[in-house]
Amino acid sequence: MFLILTLALLPLGLIALVASLQAIRTADLEKEALLRVAVTQSARKLTADLQSDRTALELTVNALAGPGGETSICQRLELFLTSHDRDGGRFYIYDRRGRRLCASSAPEPAGIAIDNRFDGTNAQLLPASQFLVSRVRSSDGALVGLAYYSRAHLESVADPATALQNRKLTLRQGNARMVISRPGSAPIEGNSSSLSARLDPPDIILTMTVRDPPATIARMLSLFLPLVMWFAAAAVGWFVVNRLLIRPLVLLRRSVAAYHPGEVLEPLQKVRTPAQEIVALGETFREISEDVATHEAEMAQGLETQRKLTREVHHRVKNNLQIIASLINLHARSAHDPEAVEAYASIQRRVDALSVVHRNHFAELEDNRGVGVRPLVSELSASLRGTAPAQARRFGIQIDADDLHISQDVAVPIAFLLTELVELAMMLDPDGAMQIAVRGVTGRDNRALLSVRSSGLRASEAMTIYLAERYGRVLTGLSRQLRAPLDHDAEAGGYTIEISVIP
Template sequence: MFLILTLALLPLGLIALIASLQAIRTADLEKEALLRIAVTQSARKLTADLQSDRTALQLTVDSLASNSADRAICNRLSLFLAANDAEGGRYYIYDSAGRRLCNSSEREPASMTPTARFDGPATELLADSPYLVSRVPSADKRIIALIYYSRKHLESVADPATALQNRKLTLRQGDRRLAISHVRKDPPGGKRSSLSARLDPYDVELTMTVREPPATIARMLSLFLPLVMWFAAAAIGWFVVNRVLIRPLVILRRAVAAYQPGEVLEPLQRMRTPAQEIVALGETFREISEDVATHEAEMAEGLETQRKLTREVHHRVKNNLQIIASLINLHARSAHEPEAVEAYASIQRRVDALSVVHRNHFAELEENRGVGIRPLISELSASLRGTAPAAARRFAIQIDSDNLHISQDVAVPIAFLLTELVELAMMLDPQGTMRISAHVLPEQANRALLSVVSSGLRASEDMTVHLSERYGRVLTGLSRQLRSALDHDGEAGSYAIAITIIP
């Protein structure tokens, strides 16, 4: 939610940031214009001063070259230069023979050869010397005047009228540099801005460099104030939305997620919120939970009633099957013919098979897992051996089964199918054995193979007769109920059928 609010307020933050950057850019342009005016003004002042001195020197050397000047002209020149230069103006006039004709009282800063005095440019920055020299020859080139400008004088002349802090003035001629002013206190860091102007008509450039003070915390805050305001607005908005909307909704969601049938929800009992919609939503959940609790209680009561009825029906069915079994047993005792006794015993075994299925089904009914195949076959085998004919009392039944479960619709035909096969095997080979196995089919989690193997089930004439008279039709009908083919291997004496199980 904080990210969504931040993105929603992003356009306003960007507008404020652009406005702040535009203001900074405007201030930078104003500083650049002020710097341009200052360097132009300084270059013009320096040019005017140099030109004024050159004019005075030109008049002096021309007068000296014409031999009509008096010696007082040198004094007048000294007074003129001293008026412009606090150091008195260091000038020196030589003829072509190297004789000094006129000079100021100070010692010449740099000694030059006669050739260097006449052959140099009109204005020159001396190498390894903090002076600017200006040469003024006479009209006939026989006399040369040299005037030296110190760094102090150049700085006083070139000082601009505009108030620029941290400025630095430098004269440049080719690869020579002369710094005529220095920053009094050069701040660390900061941005440098430089502009240059040429001293007309000389090939000397004046460069003014201004270093801005480094960015302070206050300046950085003013620059990023729009972003800070944008972030603060998003944070305040998120805090309000979180306290008023998100937190109550989270509490409500947790209460609903932890809801158990039968409970009554009170999600906003320990928290108040001014959002009436959320309060109404919490009340709605509470009313729904009350209705659900009421219906759950009614359903639990109805389920208990249904369970009691199911138990009562079970007991009644079990009693009825016991009564039927008792009646069959009573009639079997009163019968005298062996065929009648065997008929009653056959009926008794099938009723017992149905009773076994019913008992196992009701035992697993509470957990709703279906009928277990292993206990079903085990109990059915014990019942069949208990009601077996006298000749088959030693008939052995081995059981090999996985822990499988089947529905009652499958358990009833399986119980009858095993009863028919065990009875048929006992009749044909009373002293034999039988192996009953049930295993899950490979790659089929809901199918299992039920197989019955016995020596009494091998192909023979007696078996063919029994199958044709009765057992064959019964086995076929039971396999149809199971919706699967019953395979018989006469040589191995085995029957196999695929049944549906509960995964």
């Protein structure tokens, strides 16, 4: 369809294109020729004006530099310059010592330092003061004459005879640039053209910028005809392409975007005339969605089976731990030796700690968040108080923990670490108490600080013996499992260790 439309509109398009290009080219050539004549004429007028004034200034400087120079020649120079400069013809003549020998009545514009009067080019732009200065030295180099030309005078001299609207005249000398057009003139907006011409001295360049001519009726018609042709072709092409391609593709994209795994796509049920390629693409999506739905059902069934197996494993582990605890309890009841009873109780506390970790891990298994620190420490503290020795029944445990979660690999050594420290504190100070705190480390989301403080954990001879015999090696091994040093504050009776948490 696009090929047929292109071949049908090709002759008209070529005719309109050739006519439009010819009209635009003719207008551009006329504009460029007019601009070239204008800028050349303005440059010649400025050069002629500067040369005539320069000649008069040179005669005056040489006359004053000669023996018995006449000062009356300054008056003749002022009359000459004033005759064609409405600003008064500013000129100033100095000797090497800086004395002003001759000058016009108007004050000298700023811009040339005293030490630079004899230096520099024959003509110099002063953008800051909006003047052009012409410099003439006497033949013997003893005097220098400076003639200043204001922006208004330069514009009046450079005004071309051709009627150019919205023109802009600019003088440029190296990096110095001075606009000599009227400050209040309208700025040139839109497209513009610029041409330059050199003045004498050749280091000053005059640039004329004019706005492109406004669009005429002929130009508008030549441009409008291709637009009408393009619009007609685009409208017909859009209708055909939208009906056969775009609308079916949009519906197909919406159906695919709204697709959820497990559904079967039927994206082209509401479209009557789609292209055959779109129909084939829709069928492909439907077949893919059927395969995905089948795989999703199989994966859901496999996941449910895996969940049941995991529950069964946890249930059996829980039963095994309960059986071990019951066996230890039965042996403890048949023991009569206090040391044996205490040994059984110590083993019982560690099995209970492992059981507490397992129960909390199983409780958080569905959410996959790890083991909650607060419920783990609370349940473990209750279990330790329940199995405490008879002399430590009043041993108190205070808990202050943030809402943090840890992995099972971290929960097991933490449970054993707390069990060891609580048991050690109960043996050293049965009537005391313990504070357990777990706080997140500021600025580190994956780290927390576990601190245990009790009066029984202060430095003493009995504590040194217990640590040397058993507890020291166990605490060191648990800190290695946690991959962090276990710090002991002997004076305050506290242990601190940094642990990893789940962000």
